[in-house]
Amino acid sequence: xxxxxxxxxxxxxGVAIVEKLASLGYGVVFTGRNKEKVKxxxxxxxxxxxxxxxxxxxxxxxxxxxxxxxxxxxAMFALLDEMGVFVEHLVLNAADQGLGQTLLExxxxxxxxxxxxxxxxNLCLSRLAARRMKEKGGGSILFINSNTAYRAIPERTxxxxxxxxxxxxxxxxxxxxxxxxxxxxxxxxxxxxxERWTQNPDFYATVPSRFTxxxxxxxxxDVADAVYYFxxxxxxxxGAELVLDGGNTVQLYPIIPKE
Numbered sequence: 142x143x144x145x146x147x148x149x150x151x152x153x154x155g156v157a158i159v160e161k162l163a164s165l166g167y168g169v170v171f172t173g174r175n176k177e178k179v180k181x182x183x184x185x186x187x188x189x190x191x192x193x194x195x196x197x198x199x200x201x202x203x204x205x206x207x208x209x210x211x212x213x214x215x216a217m218f219a220l221l222d223e224m225g226v227f228v229e230h231l232v233l234n235a236a237d238q239g240l241g242q243t244l245l246e247x248x249x250x251x252x253x254x255x256x257x258x259x260x261x262x263n264l265c266l267s268r269l270a271a272r273r274m275k276e277k278g279g280g281s282i283l284f285i286n287s288n289t290a291y292r293a294i295p296e297r298t299x300x301x302x303x304x305x306x307x308x309x310x311x312x313x314x315x316x317x318x319x320x321x322x323x324x325x326x327x328x329x330x331x332x333x334x335x336e337r338w339t340q341n342p343d344f345y346a347t348v349p350s351r352f353t354x355x356x357x358x359x360x361x362x363d364v365a366d367a368v369y370y371f372x373x374x375x376x377x378x379x380g381a382e383l384v385l386d387g388g389n390t391v392q393l394y395p396i397i398p399k400e
Contacts, residue, residue: 142194144168145372146228148266149235151175151182153335154285157361158232158368159186159195165369168194170226172217172235174201196226202235202262206254209261218269227277230372231270233263234285239300255299260306267310267325271318279322283371284311285364286327288386294350308382315380324379328367331386332358352395353387 145162149155150171159169163186171186173179176199183197198217204210221228237258242251267282274280289297290304308327315325332338332350345351351358367383375381384390 142168142225143227143229144170144194144196145230145232146170146172146266146270147232147234148172151178154330154333154361154364155234156182157365158234160189161362161365161369162372163190163193163195166193167230167372168226170196170198170221170228172198172200175199196224202258203254206250206257209257209265211265214262214265214269218273222273227273228270229274229277229280231266231280231282232285232368232372233266233283236285237300237303239297239303242299243296244298252299252302256303256306259300259303260310263307264310267314271314271321271323274318274323275321279324281324281326281372281375282314282318283325283368284308284327285368286311286329286382288329288331288384288390290329291390311382312380319379324371324375326371326375326378326381326383328364328371329382329384329386329390330359330364331384331389333364334358334360349395349397350389352397353389354392355387358387359385 145167147155147158147169150159151173159171162169173182179197179199183195186195200213200217201210237255239255263284270282284307286307287304289301290308293301311325311327318325338345363385367385
């Protein structure tokens with residue numbers, strides 16, 4: 142059975158991606174860090190999409206700040222192999238946001254945790270998936286990146302650096318895996334209306350990045366639509382970036398209404 146594997150799919154954008162793919166008939170394997178939350182979401186997804194194959198798997202990316210849990214990733218793919226499940230599309234959505242860190246005060250291990258989660262862990266998953274894709278004649282890997290790879294935001298050094306590194310990884314994988322029929326691309330959202338948006342209305346009412354040329358910011362479904370494009374329609378596209386930020390990246394500064 143061919144499926145899409147979506148990481149970090151118990152909340153926010155990950156949920157929208159799973160629901161989009163399941164609604165279109167794709168089989169979906171999804172991951173999350175909390176075992177109970179994964180079980181809960183698996184029940185919800187199966188109730189909403191009874192005809193779709195959906196399988197949740199609880200996994201954490203790191204043993205500690207310095208060490209990616211490669212054995213856990215290998216165990217997950219081994220289980221999928223036993224189940225006869227082939228990950229044809231890998232959607233790397235999970236990320237450490239690096240919130241609450243300060244450049245001059247936070248320990249270096251905080252930076253290492255974010256970078257290892259957002260770059261090294263995704264390389265680990267990509268390698269395991271790509272080995273199987275090579276045997277099957279191809280597949281696709283898709284990074285859910287961020288426009289902060291190009292435009293820094295305050296006190297998010299680790300996150301910004303990791304997203305820039307992730308794009309370099311995407312390009313390198315696209316070059317090395319193309320000969321095996323494996324496409325590797327990235328989606329770069331800007332601000333997204335997640336739980337943080339709804340829980341902090343005063344902050345998000347005035348934050349400059351909400352003032353986009355299009356006058357609005359993305360919702361999870363916008364990212365899910367872009368994922369579907371790369372999976373289903375971008376047959377001859379690899380090493381590409383699709384910016385999804387309402388035009389924020391093209392403006393020198395946001396034009397904030399006076400009223």
